[in-house]
Amino acid sequence: MRILLADDERTIAITLRDCLEKAGHAVVLARDGAEAVAALAAGPFDVVIADIRMPGVSGIEILEQVKRTRPETEVVIVTGYGTIESAVDATKKGAFEYILKPFDDDQILVTLRKIEELRRLRQENAELRRSLHREKALEAIIGRSEAMVRVIERVRAVAENDANVLITGESGTGKERVARAIHDLSRRRDGPFVALACAAIPAPLLEDEIFGHERGAFTDAKERKAGRFERADGGTIFLDDIDDMPLETQVKLLRVLQERQFERLGGEKPLKVDVRVIAATKVDLQEASEDGEFREDLYYRLNVVPLALPPLRVRDGDVPLLVEFFVRRHGRGLDFTVAPEVMAELAAYRWPGNVRELENAVERAIALAPPTRALSRDVLLESAMRRRTKGKGDDHEGDALVALKDVVRQAESEHIRRVLRSVQGHRAQAATVLGISRKNLWEKMKEYGIE
Numbered sequence: 001m002r003i004l005l006a007d008d009e010r011t012i013a014i015t016l017r018d019c020l021e022k023a024g025h026a027v028v029l030a031r032d033g034a035e036a037v038a039a040l041a042a043g044p045f046d047v048v049i050a051d052i053r054m055p056g057v058s059g060i061e062i063l064e065q066v067k068r069t070r071p072e073t074e075v076v077i078v079t080g081y082g083t084i085e086s087a088v089d090a091t092k093k094g095a096f097e098y099i100l101k102p103f104d105d106d107q108i109l110v111t112l113r114k115i116e117e118l119r120r121l122r123q124e125n126a127e128l129r130r131s132l133h134r135e136k137a138l139e140a141i142i143g144r145s146e147a148m149v150r151v152i153e154r155v156r157a158v159a160e161n162d163a164n165v166l167i168t169g170e171s172g173t174g175k176e177r178v179a180r181a182i183h184d185l186s187r188r189r190d191g192p193f194v195a196l197a198c199a200a201i202p203a204p205l206l207e208d209e210i211f212g213h214e215r216g217a218f219t220d221a222k223e224r225k226a227g228r229f230e231r232a233d234g235g236t237i238f239l240d241d242i243d244d245m246p247l248e249t250q251v252k253l254l255r256v257l258q259e260r261q262f263e264r265l266g267g268e269k270p271l272k273v274d275v276r277v278i279a280a281t282k283v284d285l286q287e288a289s290e291d292g293e294f295r296e297d298l299y300y301r302l303n304v305v306p307l308a309l310p311p312l313r314v315r316d317g318d319v320p321l322l323v324e325f326f327v328r329r330h331g332r333g334l335d336f337t338v339a340p341e342v343m344a345e346l347a348a349y350r351w352p353g354n355v356r357e358l359e360n361a362v363e364r365a366i367a368l369a370p371p372t373r374a375l376s377r378d379v380l381l382e383s384a385m386r387r388r389t390k391g392k393g394d395d396h397e398g399d400a401l402v403a404l405k406d407v408v409r410q411a412e413s414e415h416i417r418r419v420l421r422s423v424q425g426h427r428a429q430a431a432t433v434l435g436i437s438r439k440n441l442w443e444k445m446k447e448y449g450i451e
Contacts (some may be wrong), residue, residue, distance in 0.1 A: 001046035001116065002026045006036035006062060007078070008054045016049075019105040025112070033057025040065065047096075049113055052086065053078040060090060067094040074115045078103065082188055138185075140177050141326050143318040147310035151178065158186035158305045164257065166242075166302045169279040169309030171446065172356030175280040175372070176240060178309060183236040186277055191235030199241035207249050208265055217266025229262060232275045241438070242279040242302065245289060250295045257301045277302065283442055284427070291428050291438060305410070312351040312358065319347040322355060325373075328360040334373060336366055342377040349384050352449045357383060376428050413448040416441070420450070 003025050007013040010031070012043040017027045029047070030036035036048070048066055050059035061073045077090045080101035087098045097111045100265070141152055158165055158183045167175045174427070176195060183193045201209050211226030228237055239245070245253070256262045257277060261270040279302045288294035312319065320343055327336050351357050361383065365375040416434065421431040427445075431438040444450075 001112065002028075002044070003112075004028050004030060004036060004039050004045045004048045004050075006030040006033065006039075006048065006050040006054065006059070008032050008051065016105055016108060019109070020112075022334050023112075024108055033059070035063060036062050037065065040069075044070060046119070047074050047225050049078060050418060052077060052090075053081060059085075060093065063090060063093050063095055074118075076108070076111055112246065128198060138181055141174070141181055141391050142170060142322050143315055144321065145310075145315040145318045151307070151309060152194065152438055154305075154307050155181055158182060158307065159270065160187075162186075162188075162276050162304050164276070164304040165278045165307055166285070166305070167278065167284065167307045167309060168285075168449065169280075170311050172261070172354030173309040174355050175322045176238060178307065179236070179238040179278040179280065182278060183238075184277075186236070186276070188235050191406060193236050194228050194232035195238040195240065197240045199244040203246045203249075206245065208254065211262050211264055213250065213265035214267045217264070221266065222407065224264070225265065229256060229273050229275055230264075230271060233273045234275075236276045236278060239277065239279040241281065243281045243283045243294060247295065249284065250298050254295065254298045254301060256272050257298075283439065287428050288366055293438065312354045317347075319358065320345075321349075322358055323362055327366070330363045330366050336369060336373045338375050338380070342375070342380060345381060349381065350449070352446065353383070397416065409448075411445070413450070416444060416448065417450060 003020060005013060005017055005020070005027055008031060008322055013029055013031075017029050019383065020027045028039050030039050033050075033054040036054075036129045039045075040048075040062075048062065050062045052059040059077050059079070063077065064072050066075050070095070074096040075094065076097045076099065077095045078099045078101060079086065082098070082100045090098050096115060099111070101108060103283060104144070138152060138155070141148065141155065143149075143151075143440075155178060165179075167178055167180060169175055179195075182195055183189060196209065198206060202356070208225070210227050210229060210377075212225045212230055213221050215221055215224050252262065256273070256275075261272045263270055285294050285303070289296040289299045323343065323346060325340060327338070346358075353360075361380050362375070364382070365379040366387075368379050369375055416430070418432045419433050420427075423433065428438055428442055431441040438442075
């Protein structure tokens with residue numbers, strides 16, 4: 001350990017220093033209180049051994065300074081004029097030990113061994129707390145499938161640095177939950193986590209929401225407003241549905257990522273921010289950048305660490321775990337059950353709405369559960385049966401009378417599938433052939449369950 005030894009009795013100080021150095025400690029010797037104060041200002045120590053009575057600055061004053069500036073440093077008080085009152089005073093102010101002169105050097109060594117043991121226990125406890133925090137942060141990511149194990153491993157790895165992360169995945173796969181886990185595992189966990197759904201805010205208002213504004217920036221700007229980036233300073237900002245961000249706003253976001261500063265709307269003074277950016281998208285941003293719908297330079301800035309979330313249909317074995325989790329979350333402490341054959345059907349269903357659809361199904365089934373608290377198969381699989389009904393063609397004898405809109409949907413679905421096959425699944429080319437935007441195509445593919 002690194003030890004500061006402050007004692008104006010030269011013979012005692014030198015003898016004790018030699019003993020401590022022989023025991024493997026690094027010792028800095030101060031001849032009085034003033035030298036001790038200067039040594040403390042120059043660098044940290046693990047332990048301070050100080051005599052109470054010294055010229056200039058007393059050992060008690062050194063104790064008070066150490067506990068005020070570096071409370072983790074332990075202080076051992078030694079004195080040849082000990083009283084019960086001074087011992088009580090030193091203990092109240094945080095002294096680890098109070099030793100009377102003359103003392104045996106071995107007495108000091110025993111005290112230092114106690115301090116070393118205490119430091120070891122503190123380090124073990126701190127590591128245990130960090131480990132428990134990591135496990136708690138990952139509890140929100142439910143799944144033991146091979147696909148989710150890879151996601152959890154990537155989350156653990158990326159959380160340790162400040163690199164930008166781009167989370168990709170279908171709607172309902174839990175992108176915000178993963179972003180929050182990354183934040184909770186990072187060194188920024190004590191800072192704010194600020195989420196913004198770009199698709200939920202009208203384009204003209206999005207820039208104001210992100211960067212804020214100064215008073216008088218526009219007609220209704222009666223007060224200064226801090227934007228999401230400013231509120232996330234020291235923490236993490238999560239930009240969901242980044243593909244819905246207008247191109248003009250993308251330019252300003254790129255500048256924040258490059259320079260780590262921005263101006264509020266109507267402002268002239270640049271504001272510096274220390275923010276980690278995690279973005280999420282449900283579309284292929286590389287394709288979008290190739291089609292001119294997303295800035296290519298921004299895409300590469302965001303995609304430092306890509307993290308792809310798998311759809312629920314490929315997460316073998318995760319559906320029962322998720323059902324159990326949602327039953328606990330929404331069950332109000334009651335014991336709801338799902339029959340094994342119903343659970344098997346839930347696991348076999350493809351869940352196009354992913355985890356969000358499954359959670360809604362469980363919550364709905366709990367709300368409509370009978371007194372037996374056995375969750376209804378028909379309620380749990382209501383969306384699946386509805387989709388099957390919508391997907392029936394008009395070539396079945398019992399379905400001759402159907403609404404015109406259902407016929408149109410069927411024809412549209414089949415035509416989109418044919419076009420996608422003809423262009424080998426390239427969505428940008430398919431959108432051009434169909435005469436619609438790539439985003440509109442993606443929405444229709446999701447609606448019709450086209451992979």
